[in-house]
Amino acid sequence: AQSVTQLGSHVSVSEGALVLLRCNYSSSVPPYLFWYVQYPNQGLQLLLKYTSAATLVKGINGFEAEFKKSETSFHLTKPSAHMSDAAEYFCAVSSGSARQLTFGSGTQLTVLP
Amino acid sequence: NAGVTQTPKFRILKIGQSMTLQCAQDMNHNYMYWYRQDPGMGLKLIYYSVGAGITDKGEVPNGYNVSRSTTEDFPLRLELAAPSQTSVYFCASGQGSPHGYEQYFGPGTRLTVT
Numbered sequence: 053a054q055s056v057t058q059l060g061s062h063v064s065v066s067e068g069a070l071v072l073l074r075c076n077y078s079s080s081v082p083p084y085l086f087w088y089v090q091y092p093n094q095g096l097q098l099l100l101k102y103t104s105a106a107t108l109v110k111g112i113n114g115f116e117a118e119f120k121k122s123e124t125s126f127h128l129t130k131p132s133a134h135m136s137d138a139a140e141y142f143c144a145v146s147s148g149s150a151r152q153l154t155f156g157s158g159t160q161l162t163v164l165p
Numbered sequence: 166n167a168g169v170t171q172t173p174k175f176r177i178l179k180i181g182q183s184m185t186l187q188c189a190q191d192m193n194h195n196y197m198y199w200y201r202q203d204p205g206m207g208l209k210l211i212y213y214s215v216g217a218g219i220t221d222k223g224e225v226p227n228g229y230n231v232s233r234s235t236t237e238d239f240p241l242r243l244e245l246a247a248p249s250q251t252s253v254y255f256c257a258s259g260q261g262s263p264h265g266y267e268q269y270f271g272p273g274t275r276l277t278v279t
Binding site for chain 2: 056061084086088093094095096097098101103142146149150151152153154155156157158
């Protein structure tokens with residue numbers, strides 16, 4: 053069975069600082085991995101996805117993630133945090149006949165002025 | 166193109182009442198899903214469907230039922246509401262390979278059972 057672990061339920065960074073949100077996965081087959089963002093009282097929006105092409109994946113809003121098979125990791129980064137990045141971020145792995153998603157427990161990102 | 170729509174946005178139910186959460190998508194996606202989100206727990210899959218007339222249980226199906234009579238609609242039924250079903254419910258749709266497997270989410274329904 054697939055699983056996702058997000059280290060750190062809350063992360064705080066200063067505006068302009070590096071954002072690093074950690075995600076480790078467990079999968080018995082080559083995974084499809086996703087990062088979603090959720091702003092308050094909204095649904096989930098896709099940030100980026102890994103589907104076995106390039107290991108460094110670029111997404112929206114300046115975010116990127118690197119797939120590292122040896123470390124079973126898919127950490128999300130952004131070089132310079134903006135106040136508008138404050139949100140909850142979810143890492144997910146896709147599996148099963150309907151490609152259903154297994155989510156991590158989420159990381160709440162706070163950006164300090 | 167409205168994407169995935171959900172109604173209602175909010176609902177308060179008394180214990181033992183029933184209700185249907187509506188979900189519709191206009192992207193002609195074959196796959197549809199229902200998740201619930203509880204604080205600190207991420208999202209858990211309740212039910213999913215790979216096409217009209219085909220549904221299957223996810224990780225937390227107890228207390229829920231679904232149907233899929235059309236490609237567009239995927240309602241979720243709560244028959245006897247319990248406090249443990251207080252949650253935010255998200256419907257999603259997707260196409261699968263070769264379109265990348267990502268899912269598109271609706272805005273959610275916030276349900277309180279008292």
